[in-house]
Amino acid sequence: MAPDRNRDRVRPDGGIDTLDPPPIDVVDEETLEPETLAQNAPRLETIVELLNRPALARVYVYICYWGPVAPPEVMDALDVSKSTTYEYVDRLVDLGLVERDDSTRPQQLTADPIVIVEQYVPIVITPTVLHALALQEIDEDVEYFVDRYGLGKLIAALRGAGLHFAGNTTQRMVASDIDVRETEAMMIIYALKPALVVGREHDPFFEYLFPDVHDEMDLPDPDTVENAPTRSSDTDG
Structure with missing residues (x-):
């Protein structure tokens, strides 16, 4: 049975975790048992690999959305070489993030959205976050920000950007909240706009990142935003 993408999380091993809502007592003696931690390790390792390989995350997000x-569409849309595209697709298949249907020509690729919700860190990882991370492959401002401040602060900046476009905070307030210079806050807020624009339309877990303002952001159409990928017109591969 296909998962309800508004409620469920598809794990890399194919299982489904219900996410409506995360339980308060998510950390208990059972979850901390070595056997349980070992069983969950592959899921964590999968996320870590995506976080550490933005180019791989970029391909995953495109297929997910x-x-x-078909692989040629990924190549054209992301301007990636054929050999690199197939290398990344093979790795995503190995990680259990992408399914490859070889019964059709060209082969078809699909990917279920993943979400990690950790209450006690706290942190939320969804395709929108992975898209924001992947932007450093094509946007020098995002690359600079990640090099200077790291992934954790990028996620904080993404949250701040969403609140800003919802009219809830100013650039100066975002800068103060995430402890960066005001010019850097302005830079990263607008650099992350593509992830917000496309994520609001395609990420079924977008509301997890912005439960209070997900439908209040003043964002343009994806076709008008630079670095906001859209479906390639060449859908026949």
Whole structure:
């Protein structure tokens, strides 16, 4: 049975975790048992690999948002070489993030959205976050910010950007909240706009990041935003 993408999390091993809502007591003796931690390790390792390989995350997000797609469409849409595209697709298949249907020509790729919700850190990882991370492959401002401040602060900046476009905070307030210079806050807020624009439309877990303002952001159409990928017109591969 297909998961309800508004409520469920698809794990890399194919299982489904219900996410409505996360339990308060998510950390207990059972969850801390070595056997349980070992069983959950592959999921964590998968997320860590995506976080550490923005180019790989970029391919995953495209397939997740616009699948089923053929590899040539991924190549064209992301301007990636054929060999690199197939290398990344093979790795995503190995990680259990992408399914490849070889019964059709060209083969079709699909990917279920993943979400990590940790209450006690706290941190939320969804395709929108992975998209924001992947932007450093094509946007020098995002690359600079990640190099200077790291991934954790990028996620904080993404949250701040969403609140800003919802009219809840100013650039100066975002700068203060995440402890960066005001010019850097302005830079990263607008650099992350593509992830917000596309994520609000395609990420079924977008509301997890912005439960209070997900439908209040003043964002343009994806077709008008630079670095906001859209479905390639060449859908025949």
